[in-house]
Amino acid sequence: MDRILITGGAGYIGANLAAALARKNDVVVADNFSSGHWRNLAYIDCETRAVDCNDPMLLDEIAAGAFAAVFHQAAITDTTVMDQRLMMEVNTNAFADILAASAESGTRVVYASSAGTYGNAPAPNRVGSSEEPENVYGFSKLAMDRIARRWYGDHPSTIVGLRYFNVYGSGESHKDKTSSMILQLYQQVKAGKQPRLFKHGEQKRDFVYIRDVISANLAALAAPRSGICNVGSGHARSFNDIIEILGKELSRSLDVDYFDNPYGFYQNHTQADVSQTAELLGWSPEWQLEDGMAEYISLLEQGFNGPVEASS
Numbered sequence: 001m002d003r004i005l006i007t008g009g010a011g012y013i014g015a016n017l018a019a020a021l022a023r024k025n026d027v028v029v030a031d032n033f034s035s036g037h038w039r040n041l042a043y044i045d046c047e048t049r050a051v052d053c054n055d056p057m058l059l060d061e062i063a064a065g066a067f068a069a070v071f072h073q074a075a076i077t078d079t080t081v082m083d084q085r086l087m088m089e090v091n092t093n094a095f096a097d098i099l100a101a102s103a104e105s106g107t108r109v110v111y112a113s114s115a116g117t118y119g120n121a122p123a124p125n126r127v128g129s130s131e132e133p134e135n136v137y138g139f140s141k142l143a144m145d146r147i148a149r150r151w152y153g154d155h156p157s158t159i160v161g162l163r164y165f166n167v168y169g170s171g172e173s174h175k176d177k178t179s180s181m182i183l184q185l186y187q188q189v190k191a192g193k194q195p196r197l198f199k200h201g202e203q204k205r206d207f208v209y210i211r212d213v214i215s216a217n218l219a220a221l222a223a224p225r226s227g228i229c230n231v232g233s234g235h236a237r238s239f240n241d242i243i244e245i246l247g248k249e250l251s252r253s254l255d256v257d258y259f260d261n262p263y264g265f266y267q268n269h270t271q272a273d274v275s276q277t278a279e280l281l282g283w284s285p286e287w288q289l290e291d292g293m294a295e296y297i298s299l300l301e302q303g304f305n306g307p308v309e310a311s312s
């Protein structure tokens with residue numbers, strides 16, 4: 001059994017990854033519980049540590065070769081946080097520490113980047129072109145990618161950056177206002193409220209199902225070289241599309257309350273070009289929005305909101 005470290009493993013994507021990896025590996029989760037929740041790990045057999053991801057003892061273990069691979073998910077994930085220094089220290093500096101430690105032992109690192117690196121650049125979004133973040137969160141992830149690229153020649157193992165687009169699926173309830181719009185709209189409807197969208201619901205996003213995100217991470221374990229690639233569905237879908245699918249799954253017609261967008265910055269259209277991902281990882285998305293939402297809503301209707309990878 002390989003020993004695998006997941007930073008941010010009490011969070012949404014980290015806990016889904018822990019559930020998938022714990023089937024065949026000895027998983028260690030390192031999380032400071034700033035936004036994650038212990039409930040995500042309740043049904044996963046793993047070692048849990050409440051520490052920062054760049055805790056000196058943890059870095060020593062990475063440098064000594066205690067782990068076969070590191071999946072780095074820990075980050076400030078609330079994109080509305082505007083404290084620049086804090087965002088850069090937690091997201092970027094800590095990642096640099098992990099890369100330096102992993103270089104000593106030649107440990108493979110797979111890390112979470114983000115579609116936030118593209119800001120409002122024209123879609124389809126492609127790694128290496130139009131990387132124009134519009135907030136410090138997106139910049140902190142682009143800065144991670146730049147540090148990773150500088151290591152490529154000198155790192156004895158591989159470093160794979162995964163730019164997740166808008167991830168949805170079971171295990172994200174703890175994220176409240178930063179959870180996917182799919183969950184937020186479902187919760188509004190179930191609370192008997194009118195679903196609310198920014199005028200007029202035609203903004204488009206690349207919504208990627210959590211099972212595809214986990215399979216991309218697992219594929220990255222076998223990547224033949226270092227690189228950065230998009231993890232998205234490859235399709236841009238509107239918020240009105242979500243309302244339509246939600247109404248169908250819940251067998252009711254939904255009347256939307258459209259209101260003015262209060263934010264100065266808002267991504268209006270994201271869409272992943274996943275051709276580089278297929279080349280690097282041999283991975284392609286398998287879940288259409290209709291299929292992912294059908295499974296997600298069915299689980300929510302059964303009262304399940306833990307990591308989907310722990311549901312079967």
Ligand SMILES: NC(=O)c1ccc[n+]([C@@H]2O[C@H](COP(=O)([O-])OP(=O)(O)OC[C@H]3O[C@@H](n4cnc5c(N)ncnc54)[C@H](O)[C@@H]3O)[C@@H](O)[C@H]2O)c1
Pocket residue numbers: 007008009010011012013014030031032033034035036037051052053054072073074075076077090094112113114115116163164165166167168175
């Ligand atoms: N969910 C998405 O749609 C999405 C999209 C793009 C990128 N990402 C990235 O994916 C990763 C996982 O995001 P998520 O959606 O699971 O969010 P999440 O908030 O559920 O998980 C993040 C986890 O990291 C932990 N954490 C934060 N700072 C830490 C630190 N310094 N040391 C140790 N643990 C720390 C939190 O407690 C939490 O458990 C993040 O890097 C995020 O930026 C997510």
